[in-house]
Amino acid sequence: MEIINFSEQNTVINQYMAELRNKSYQRNRMLFRRNVERIGEMMAYELSKTLEYSPKTVTTPLGTIDINLPKEKDMVIATVLRAGLPFHQGFLNVFDRADTAFVSAFRMYLNREHTEVGVHTEYIATPSVKGKTLLIVDPMLATGGSLAAAIEALTGAGNPRKIHVCCVIAAPEGIEVVKECLPEDSTIWCAAIDRGMNEQKYIVPGFGDCGDLCFGEKLQSFRKKADREARRYAHL
Numbered sequence: 699m700e701i702i703n704f705s706e707q708n709t710v711i712n713q714y715m716a717e718l719r720n721k722s723y724q725r726n727r728m729l730f731r732r733n734v735e736r737i738g739e740m741m742a743y744e745l746s747k748t749l750e751y752s753p754k755t756v757t758t759p760l761g762t763i764d765i766n767l768p769k770e771k772d773m774v775i776a777t778v779l780r781a782g783l784p785f786h787q788g789f790l791n792v793f794d795r796a797d798t799a800f801v802s803a804f805r806m807y808l809n810r811e812h813t814e815v816g817v818h819t820e821y822i823a824t825p826s827v828k829g830k831t832l833l834i835v836d837p838m839l840a841t842g843g844s845l846a847a848a849i850e851a852l853t854g855a856g857n858p859r860k861i862h863v864c865c866v867i868a869a870p871e872g873i874e875v876v877k878e879c880l881p882e883d884s885t886i887w888c889a890a891i892d893r894g895m896n897e898q899k900y901i902v903p904g905f906g907d908c909g910d911l912c913f914g915e916k917l918q919s920f921r922k923k924a925d926r927e928a929r930r931y932a933h934l
Contacts, residue, residue, distance in 0.1 A: 705890040719905045731784040731912045738788020770795040778836045781909035785837045799824030801848040828856025837908045839868035842875030849879045
């Protein structure tokens with residue numbers, strides 16, 4: 699399995715990452731979303747070099763020319779709501795003929811100390827991925843639980859030809875979890891791989907909660923409801 703870490707390369711992605719991590723830049727929500735989107739665009743471009751291509755004849759005003767084009771119609775780009783939306787858009791900006799899929803999965807703390815995490819999946823909307831190239835784009839790969847749940851949900855109705863997992867920041871622990879769910883010929887693409895997670899299972903140094911930084915904090919009442927559900931599941 700190939701793991702690509704763009705922070706080890708000289709690339710403009712590192713500039714966008716520096717701004718995403720900077721507390722001052724994080725006050726500008728539009729810039730934060732746009733940088734996540736731009737990383738998606740740059741990563742999609744690099745990933746495009748690995749795809750299968752076939753020649754197509756294009757007619758110009760003065761003649762014809764054969765151009766090798768990617769098989770985007772055989773691609774599904776999936777994301778995990780809600781933090782994945784700007785990242786997902788970046789990939790769609792490049793692969794504008796690809797099909798799309800959405801999975802609703804969120805973390806729930808299973809104890810009062812918020813050190814044990816479970817994942818709850820509520821919703822999935824996807825075309826068939828059987829025999830297609832599947833891109834699962836999720837900005838944060840922390841514990842790997844939500845991505846593992848997404849992989850299971852998306853591949854439940856058929857095996858893709860190839861799976862690419864794409865993230866902005868990953869923790870080594872999450873990568874190991876996701877590797878267990880993927881075929882050996884899959885590829886994991888990361889803008890950066892950080893050193894690990896804290897006790898609350900957030901990536902360190904990371905940049906915080908991607909969904910909140912993109913769209914604003916979640917309702918307090920929802921958090922309390924989620925905590926109540928987590929405590930209930932802990933006693934089952």
